[in-house]
Amino acid sequence: MSRAVLILVVLLAISIALAVTFGSVSLDWNDETARMILLRLRLPRVLLAAAIGATLAVAGVTFQTLLRNPLADPFILGVSGGAACGAAVATALRLGRIPGLVPIVAFAGALLATAAVFLLARRRDHTDPVRLLISGLVLNAFFSAVILISFALSPQSDLTAALKWMMGTLFGATWTSVILVSSLLAVAMIVLAFVANDLRLLVFGEEDAKARGVDVERVKLIGFGAASIITGAAVAVSGIIGFVGLLVPHLIRLIWRRDFRLLLPLCALGGATLVVAADLVSRIVIRSTELPIGAFTAILGVPFFLSLLRRS
Amino acid sequence: MLDLRDVSYSYAGTRAVNAVNLAIGERQLVALAGPNGSGKSTLLKLIARVLAPQHGDITFEQKSLAGWHAKEYARRVGYLPQDPDPAFPMRAIEVVVSGRAPYLGRFAWESDRDWEEASRALAMCDATHLADRYLDEMSGGERKRVFLARVLAGTPRLILLDEPFTALDISHIQQFSALLRDVVDRTGCTVLFAAHDLNWAAAHSDRMLVMRNGALALDAPPHQVLQADVMKTMFGFDAETVAIGGKTWVVPRV
Numbered sequence: 434m435s436r437a438v439l440i441l442v443v444l445l446a447i448s449i450a451l452a453v454t455f456g457s458v459s460l461d462w463n464d465e466t467a468r469m470i471l472l473r474l475r476l477p478r479v480l481l482a483a484a485i486g487a488t489l490a491v492a493g494v495t496f497q498t499l500l501r502n503p504l505a506d507p508f509i510l511g512v513s514g515g516a517a518c519g520a521a522v523a524t525a526l527r528l529g530r531i532p533g534l535v536p537i538v539a540f541a542g543a544l545l546a547t548a549a550v551f552l553l554a555r556r557r558d559h560t561d562p563v564r565l566l567i568s569g570l571v572l573n574a575f576f577s578a579v580i581l582i583s584f585a586l587s588p589q590s591d592l593t594a595a596l597k598w599m600m601g602t603l604f605g606a607t608w609t610s611v612i613l614v615s616s617l618l619a620v621a622m623i624v625l626a627f628v629a630n631d632l633r634l635l636v637f638g639e640e641d642a643k644a645r646g647v648d649v650e651r652v653k654l655i656g657f658g659a660a661s662i663i664t665g666a667a668v669a670v671s672g673i674i675g676f677v678g679l680l681v682p683h684l685i686r687l688i689w690r691r692d693f694r695l696l697l698p699l700c701a702l703g704g705a706t707l708v709v710a711a712d713l714v715s716r717i718v719i720r721s722t723e724l725p726i727g728a729f730t731a732i733l734g735v736p737f738f739l740s741l742l743r744r745s
Numbered sequence: 746m747l748d749l750r751d752v753s754y755s756y757a758g759t760r761a762v763n764a765v766n767l768a769i770g771e772r773q774l775v776a777l778a779g780p781n782g783s784g785k786s787t788l789l790k791l792i793a794r795v796l797a798p799q800h801g802d803i804t805f806e807q808k809s810l811a812g813w814h815a816k817e818y819a820r821r822v823g824y825l826p827q828d829p830d831p832a833f834p835m836r837a838i839e840v841v842v843s844g845r846a847p848y849l850g851r852f853a854w855e856s857d858r859d860w861e862e863a864s865r866a867l868a869m870c871d872a873t874h875l876a877d878r879y880l881d882e883m884s885g886g887e888r889k890r891v892f893l894a895r896v897l898a899g900t901p902r903l904i905l906l907d908e909p910f911t912a913l914d915i916s917h918i919q920q921f922s923a924l925l926r927d928v929v930d931r932t933g934c935t936v937l938f939a940a941h942d943l944n945w946a947a948a949h950s951d952r953m954l955v956m957r958n959g960a961l962a963l964d965a966p967p968h969q970v971l972q973a974d975v976m977k978t979m980f981g982f983d984a985e986t987v988a989i990g991g992k993t994w995v996v997p998r999v
Contacts (some may be wrong), residue, residue: 495830501832616915633843636845637831638830644819645844645846646814646815687833692835692839694854
């Protein structure tokens with residue numbers, strides 16, 4: 434198991450080194466401009482990619498465990514829909530140009546959506562996983578409608594930025610966003626470590642976990658709360674980067690097949706590696722333009738995943 | 746060891762368990778029978794602390810269930826639900842060692858002692874050879890043995906099994922019911938299990954409980970339950986009894 438951690442740490446280090454080295458401007462430490470690009474643009478961007486990747490994978494494995502559903506991803510309970518809805522409405526109201534406002538509105542949208550899904554699914558002190566999934570699905574459909582209407586009413590000039598955000602982008606990463614996302618992630622991982630022993634018992638079902646002394650409703654509240662807040666922050670900062678949260682936990686499970694306590698750190702490392710690599714490819718595959726990173730998390734991840742699936 | 750006083754539980758208006766009074770002592774193999782929907786599973790869940798009684802009180806070792814610390818209680822009482830199914834692939838030994846969870850601290854990993862208990866429990870269920878196999882590659886009977894081992898790994902004083910014989914063929918039922926007797930005799934714990942097959946429920950048991958419409962309708966030694974008139978009034982079918990080698994068997998009339 435320590436070998437798994439070691440392998441992933443090495444992979445992450447390699448992908449970070451490559452991502453810092455390669456880009457549209459080649460690096461020369463003696464050149465003032467190149468140094469500025471490295472410290473102000475590229476380094477924060479690469480570190481943000483790592484933090485976002487780790488966040489989405491941790492949220493993904495937590496949702497899958499809590500919902501006992503291998504198809505769950507961080508966006509399944511309406512977090513992304515809520516965030517996108519907030520961002521789209523802000524754009525339609527011509528607020529998109531106020532710096533820093535769109536992420537804040539998006540984060541608020543994500544939290545409101547999560548709270549709404551929970552209130553809809555709660556019945557007599559019990560949160561039923563199936564009701565949660567259905568509530569998330571229905572709310573996401575509603576958000577899509579609001580987003581479409583908002584886009585129709587938005588000024589043409591603001592649409593490109595809004596669309597880029599919907600596709601997920603790490604463009605414009607700052608040290609502030611790096612510190613924000615990674616400190617939230619650190620807190621969430623400590624909180625999840627507190628309930629990790631309980632979470633892995635939930636895999637057997639709620640009644641079974643209850644009979645083993647687990648306070649199931651409390652663990653669900655803590656787990657969903659932590660995972661939703663970090664997902665909201667990640668989406669607010671970098672838009673909707675798909676596949677990471679779904680794919681990485683499965684990749685890790687296919688390779689190492691471990692329980693939640695180990696999956697948590699392994700997914701964080703795996704998610705960070707995948708997004709750093711995907712961001713690098715999206716930057717350099719075509720000179721002078723950036724392709725959507727969400728596409729490359731899938732392009733890099735899916736073949737790897739399929740080959741593992743065939744072998745297992 | 747276990748006392749139920751006037752215990753009732755309803756699901757949204759329908760009463761599943763109705764004013765049950767029951768006392769169970771140490772070192773007993775107790776079968777719980779009754780038609781579908783008679784309240785067997787609910788009764789086991791109430792004792793397992795999965796559900797809390799809406800009326801009445803359950804005490805275990807002279808202490809009310811509400812007063813027990815959840816993990817302390819889980820160390821003493823092991824519960825096997827009807828069809829436990831982990832959502833992700835797991836090896837048998839990992840399933841079994843998770844039965845040690847009530848003994849683990851918040852950040853602790855299983856100690857050597859926990860793995861030893863898990864291996865011992867697997868051996869007791871004659872399933873050592875399954876240790877490294879994945880659960881989803883096993884037959885129903887093998888899975889049942891792994892899950893019984895999981896309960897045993899927690900070294901409980903009271904074991905609650907919800908229909909452990911379903912999905913088993915006759916030879917496995919034969920083995921499994923003898924195994925339950927063996928567990929009681931060797932560890933001195935008490936086993937309370939729900940079963941539909943009355944002959945097998947009775948086979949090795951010290952005592953039989955029969956539930957009907959949520960109430961405890963009969964509490965007697967097996968030979969008093971396996972009677973044609975009891976089958977008719979409690980279970981609603983015509984039966985004949987056959988005595989073979991000192992044991993009574995009921996056979997439904999065709």
